[in-house]
Amino acid sequence: MAEAVEPGVVVAALAKSVEHALLRVELTLPQYRMLSVLTVEEPPTASRVAWMLSVMPATVTAVMDGLVAGRYVRRERDPHDRRKVTLVITSEGRHLLATANEEINRRLGELASLLDAEQAERAMAALSLWHEALAGEKQAEWAAREGARRKESR
Template identity: 40%
Template sequence: MSRSTPPSLEGIDNPLALEQQVCFALAIASRTVIATYRPLLEPMGLTHPQYLVMLALWQQEPLRVNELSRLLQLDPGTLSPLLKRLEASGYIRRERDPHDERALAVVLTEKGRALREDALAIPPAIVERLGLPLDELLDLHKRLTQVIAAATS
């Protein structure tokens, strides 16, 4: 039985070459970009996953834990320790949802709301550190969103 390169991979000499793998490029890009955030987030006492939680809450609060889990695409077992640390830092409060006592809602504290002002400096600093034009970064975001949608469909 002969094995040939599928037509969709024509022109690629070695489809198993590490440097040809989309997963490899995405993994390296993810780690590298998240590392770029680290020095900006550390003075705020945030990790990157905690920053994502705060971004969601600055955009809309209160959020039920299950809504936050869905928005961030994190399972509740991963989200719960993040919320505990944010609560211990005084940035959020978890309380029973007044509309459904079975659900936990996450709300910002005054300290958490005030942190938003410091966070406004992060996006422009990231754009500057990455050194790519904003329109290219926006196009990259659009393409990554398409990759995510294709991979989850």
Template identity: 35%
Template sequence: MARAVEASADAVEALLAASRALVGIAARSVADVDPDVTLPQYRALVVLASRGPQKVADIAAELGVAPSTGTRMCDRLIRKDLIRRHRVETDRRVVRLVLTTEGRRLVDRVMRRRRAALSAVVAATAEVWHPAVAPALRAFAEAAGDVPEQDWWLGWPADGEVA
């Protein structure tokens, strides 16, 4: 039992170190593509990329910020032409936010930079990668509620018109 607790604590510490490195890679990737987009703003773009049109309140909840903070953040992204408001045809009172073509391009460019940076790290540490690492990380991401990248765009055109 003590060995399992020690292994679990070691795994948590390793994940904390890895998460710091991953946040650093993510932040640099965003800053390299568009220094005027903050990491929280990018996260809002990823929410839209992964889940499609959303209400501001839903984005704020996903990011763990107050609705007023979410509104201000989304207003900035609208001014940057990365997202736009879209009224639902069946209920004109409902306003959803959608990625613009430029917003989708930004997410794509950041993801390419992140993938390249991660590829370099994996190549530099190839001798320590065990075949079980990739499936373990996928299971970890799934347990954390991550949406696989290939599912991001399904059914959500860049212009926000719901398919």
């Protein structure tokens, strides 16, 4: 029977492994996270990205500046509210993200090759389940936040 490990140790090791894969495409983990968010919901504002990633808006601005300079993201005025600036991933950004995902998948495949087939399948299924749980949590948080805003505006 396998010895139980601290989840934090596993998460930290996986994060480090992903960071190494991202280095192959010259992308940092914060840049990767922001590009990924921009494909989920377009076009978000910097404050929405900050909320989705649980970081400070200043962090988003700093990372986005680099992504804009690299032409992976562009800032656009919201056509419905000119006070808002939205963040739009470019085709170059989508290509970089796809390449990064390939590197991450390759790295996870290397790790999975150290397991038997059933274990590898279970490990990948577990990642999908964690994704579902995290996405559900964020949706619930956003719904609660929007409900509170509506109440305040009454």
